[in-house]
Amino acid sequence: MSKLPAILSRLDADLDASLARLSSWLEIPSISTDSAYAADSRRAAEWLAKDLESLGFTAGLRETPGHPIVLAHRPKPGAPHVLFYGHYDVQPVDPLELWDTKPFEPVIKEIEPGRKVIVARGACDDKGQVMTFVEALRATIAETGDLPIGVTVMVEGEEESGSVNLPAFVRENAEELKADFALVCDTGMWDRHTPAITASLRGMVYQEVTITCADRDLHSGLFGGAAANPVHVLAKIVAALHDETGRITLPGFYDGIEEPTNQQKADWADLNLTEDEFLGQIGLKHSVGETGRMLIEQIQSRPTCDVNGIWGGYTGEGTKTVIAGKASAKVSFRLVGKQDPETIAAAFQAFVRERLPADVSAKFVAHGASPAVAVPVESPALRKAQAALTEEWGRKAVTIGSGGSIPVVGDFKRLLGIDTLLVGFGLDDDRVHSPNEKYDLSSFHKGQRSWARILQALATEGA
Known part of the structure; x- marks a missing residue:
């Protein structure tokens, strides 16, 4: 019998405790671009390594010419193995006077009826996102005594300063980082109620x-x-x-x-992204992209x-x-x-x-x-993750492309030969890199539940 219902119930019951853990990590001002915070950055790395060690991972810090990398392993022979990537460093908080609360003193706010958020620097980018995965690991181990797949966790401390030491680290430790595919939780949902997998990066x-x-x-x-x-x-x-x-x-x-498939085009059309919705927020009305292309194509797949x-x-x-x-x-x-x-x-x-x-x-x-990177549309891992997200959110999880570039995904493909699933729960209004950064509690809670479902799904055989 599946133990997934028990894992999900534990995540529900443990939400307050998981928020407390996240808050204690958010209190550490791990600003990678400012050398005055070097000791704090190390402290943030040590905090995560200790937490992962408490879950039965072999965990520690790996030194680089800059900030250390947290590397943790929990293998499971005979099962698929994933490499999870995130970052513990955060952006500077300037201008400080525009913050409504102190950036490293997390607070829970209700920003509209029934919608609560946690406000702090790093709440979304990327500590809150990383902890959705860690909490899913915690609940799964607590309920089953093990994980259904092997997991390596690699969380760096220099993403906000260009990840200058990461490619060399990946290259030099390629054998230790060997996995079937990578998981990244540093992206967003389509909207507050529609989960998304970013399957391509320009x-x-x-x-x-x-x-x-x-x-x-x-x-x-x-x-x-x-x-x-x-x-x-x-x-x-x-x-x-x-x-x-x-x-x-x-x-x-x-x-x-290559042209997108008819199914991809139909899925994108169903999202009904309009010029008023997308360009209106920046004071524009008319797209200037390629004639004959949907707006969503212009910004993600062209x-x-x-x-x-x-x-x-x-x-x-x-x-x-x-x-x-x-x-x-x-x-x-x-x-x-x-x-x-x-x-x-x-x-x-x-x-x-x-x-x-x-x-x-x-x-x-x-x-x-x-170069651009993309997960093949026929990838079994992609299909399993999409089904798991759909089950959790009650809406079909969309596969989208990102107009931006995330170099580490290219490094994983080039140096390790593995594809990456980018599953994140950030929202457009999370004020990432800005004052009053926040993360919806629904993103944090249902993100944990989503990863718990994905972990179980990835352990199953076949497509």
């Missing part, structure tokens, strides 16, 4: 280009009309990156992109090109009538499917050079490149 190519014309800034009254203006040249080039339908004009840019910054000439107060000698832009491409980052970077540079007039040169600086 990749990234980031290039900086500098256009040079004259060997110095020029007097526009003397040279205007004769000398090439790099701001004009650059403006024409970046304007040419899109056509009138919103498509990106780099030759071969769309190579390696590639993009954006000019992130452009400058040149005089930009100070008042006037200065110059023709700049140089102009620069930073341009990012979000990639999907099997688009190759190196090919896209080369295509961009060729695109620029082909449009340079005589006497004009271009130099480029690369600021990173990573």
Whole structure:
């Protein structure tokens, strides 16, 4: 007989105690970007390692050139094995005066009738999310004496400062981190009542280009009309990156992109994401993405090109009538499917050079490149997790893509050869990275129950 009902009942009965545990972790100001909090960051790592050790994990801290990584193992020979990833570091709290309460003194608030939240820095990103998984482990072990699958927990302390030491750690410890797939709880739900699995993440190519014309800034009254203006040249080039339908004009840019299945399109259409709902919150009304694509496709499953910054000439107060000698832009491409980052970077540079007039040169600086990652839609683990979430929330769990990039997921694929399920319970209004960060108690409670169901589902055979 399944022991899942008993596990879920224990999670229900233990909610207050689990909130107390979360609060004690949230009280530790583990701000990774500020060296003044280095001791606190270590204390937060030690807190989690001790908690996992109390659950029967072999747990401890692994040193890096920066903050330590919490690594804990509880194997189960003959069963699937998962690698769970999260982070214990948090963002700085500035501006402090905009907080309604002290950021490291967690409080429970009712923000609307029947809706309670816990407010603190890290409540959602990522301590609250990590603890949904830990509490599911705790209840499962308490009721059954064991876990249905093998689990490795890896929680780092530098996600908010770029995870600079994580790729090397994963590479150097690949054998110890070996698993069938990874789990990440650092994403969100579709809405307060609809769970989601983020099954794909867009990749990234980031290039900086500098256009040079004259060997110095020029007097526009003397040279205007004769000398090439790099701001004009650059403006024409970046304007040419899109056509009138919103498509990106780099030759071969769309190579390696597969269309979503009809079922995926139908599921996305059922979510009914509208321009008013999505763009209205930022004061806009009209999408400028590819013509003929649903809004949800434009933001999660299609590639993009954006000019992130452009400058040149005089930009100070008042006037200065110059023709700049140089102009620069930073341009990012979000990639999907099997688009190759190196090919896209080369295509961009060729695109620029082909449009340079005589006497004009271009130099480029690369600021990173990573491919997109995706879990195959036919993945048994994905199907099992989706069914478990649907059972818990009473609504079909949707599989969505993320417009952003989470580098560790690419590291897991590249260095460990495993796919990642991103299951999170954050909400759009959680104020992540902002004052008054919060996490809904429904997300925390039902997140625990969701992971308990997923753990049991992943132990079953077949699709």
